[in-house]
Amino acid sequence: MLRIVNRVLTGLVGLVLLVVGGSVLAVGLGFDPPSWWIHDSSKDVLLSDAERTRWEDESWWWPTVIAALALVLLLTLWWLTAVLRRRRLTEVRVNTGDGEGALLRGRALEGVLEGEAAELDGVHRAHAHLTGRPEAPRTRVRLLLEPHVDPGTALHHLTSEALAHARNSAGLDSLPAEVRLTGAKHKAERVS
Structure with a gap:
């Protein structure tokens, strides 16, 4: 969505x-600009002296300008951090049992x-994506299921086998997962 x-x-x-x-x-x-355009000719300025100083004597003018610019700055910084933030977890801290730990x-x-x-x-096909923090990873799993498979059974096998093995092998207390199941669509073939 982002x-x-x-x-x-x-x-x-x-x-x-x-x-x-x-x-x-x-x-x-x-x-030549259209009649509705803000500039009339090449000698016209973007803001005239009258336009620039029109609200200067009002007490609300400067706080409003500063608040609007601060809001634009905060929204821009939020957008920049959202764009630059890493989506994928690069390493997971594994509990080795000796107090040291390791990175996976x-x-x-x-x-x-x-x-x-x-x-x-x-x-038919699976895709996994790790997110979260190295101490508390989360995963998103997408499964493309064959038409004959019961989604509940496939989800049960995924959580009891694949996710349980990953959680146990990394020594994690929990491995929250968001699972998306979709059905594979096959083209109809003519049988003779």
């Missing part, structure tokens, strides 16, 4: 900047989860 919002916001901001910048450039180069690559654990889940009866 990826879609990110792309839409980036596209809208880019489109607005392109339209406004291109039109200001076109007016500056001498093209997240991709390795994902690969084992995927492989073991794909071997379950009726699973």
Whole structure:
């Protein structure tokens, strides 16, 4: 969801900047703007002295400007951190029992989860994705099931076998999982 919002916001901001910048450039180069446009000629300024100082004497003006700019800054920083934040867990802390611990690559654990889940009866394809913190990982598993498989049975086998093995082998107290089950769609074939 965040990826879609990110792309839409980036596209809208880019489109607005392109339209406004291109039109200001076109007016500056001498093209005649439409009657509704804010600039009349290439000698026109973006904000006149009267427009810039219109609200300066009002007591609410500067706090409103500062609050609006602070809000824009906070929203921009939130968006930037959401874009730059890592989505995938790169390593998991494994409890070795000796008080030291070890680090396990997240991709390795994902690969084992995927492989073991794909071997379950009726699973056409599996995909695992680790998120969370190294001390408390979470996983998202997607299973593509064959048409004949009962989803409840497949979910039970996944939790009791693949997820239990991953949790026990990494020495984790718990491994919360979000599981998405979808059915495989096969093309109809003519039988003669």
